[in-house]
Amino acid sequence: MTRSSPPPADAPRTAGRRKDPQIDSAALQATLELLAEIGYAEMSFSKVAERVGVHRPAIYRRWPSKQHLVAEAVGSALGHDPTPDTGDLRADLITGISTLVDSFEGTVVGNVLPALVADLAHHARLREDFLASVFQARRDSTARRLRRAAAQGEIRSDFDLEFTMDALAAPVYYRALFGHAPVTRKLAEQSVDLVLASLATR
Known part of the structure; x- marks a missing residue:
């Protein structure tokens, strides 16, 4: 049996996406809060996960990059x-x-x-x-x-x-x-x- 090739680095991580809308909403709110407190450069998946009270994989499975998370948070505000x-x-x-x-x-x-x-x-x-x-x-x-x-x-x-x-x-x-x-x-x-x-x- 051959091993499948890993997905491209920029491919979205879809596993777990939208399984819990409350986590999505909380993560977007936490992102906006952290952006206000520490800025774009310092904000990270780890900090968002800590603010929401979940493990880091619960965040990065939903968004393929920090930039995608910020973009969706901005969209939710707009x-x-x-x-x-x-x-x-x-x-x-x-x-x-x-x-x-x-x-x-x-x-x-x-x-x-x-x-x-x-x-x-x-x-x-x-x-x-x-x-x-x-x-x-x-x-x-x-x-x-x-x-x-x-x-x-x-x-x-x-x-x-x-x-x-x-x-x-x-x-x-x-x-x-x-x-x-x-x-x-x-x-x-x-x-x-x-x-x-x-x-x-x-």
């Missing part, structure tokens, strides 16, 4: 369905963008973002996972609201959806990354108003 549909397009878009403002200014996410973005640039698998599970999920929420507004004649229909979603969030991400100016709700309102002005029906 939320995956930020833009509601209340019938007021401006208010809905402001609500969606304000979830970024709240996360960057009210949690550790803003401090972690530069390091996480750097890791996304150097790890293709991590980038793909983050874009699929966090980034795209948030954009889908906004896209649905914009499509409905276009279908109802609130905004013109011949607009570039991808560019519009970039334009809505870009000022908030830019300030969060470079820290040259505050990230505020007013910024969210300014971004939305600028975009809506470009989408006005003729």
Whole structure:
């Protein structure tokens, strides 16, 4: 009988994944707490496991790397369905963008973002996972609201959806990354108003 080859180093460890949702939730919360207390560089699986009260394998079986754990924790703080549909397009878009403002200014996410973005640039698998599970999920929420507004004649229909979603969030991400100016709700309102002005029906 031949021995099977070991999995690649970057292959996800799926054994035990999602067997206990309480551990997943506790680990994500512990990660955010540790990021706030000791920072991205010092946070480790061992420290998360100690904080949660489980053995280290219970953590690394769920996430293939520390970076994956941090990315999912950041995603849990940002939320995956930020833009509601209340019938007021401006208010809905402001609500969606304000979830970024709240996360960057009210949690550790803003401090972690530069390091996480750097890791996304150097790890293709991590980038793909983050874009699929966090980034795209948030954009889908906004896209649905914009499509409905276009279908109802609130905004013109011949607009570039991808560019519009970039334009809505870009000022908030830019300030969060470079820290040259505050990230505020007013910024969210300014971004939305600028975009809506470009989408006005003729």
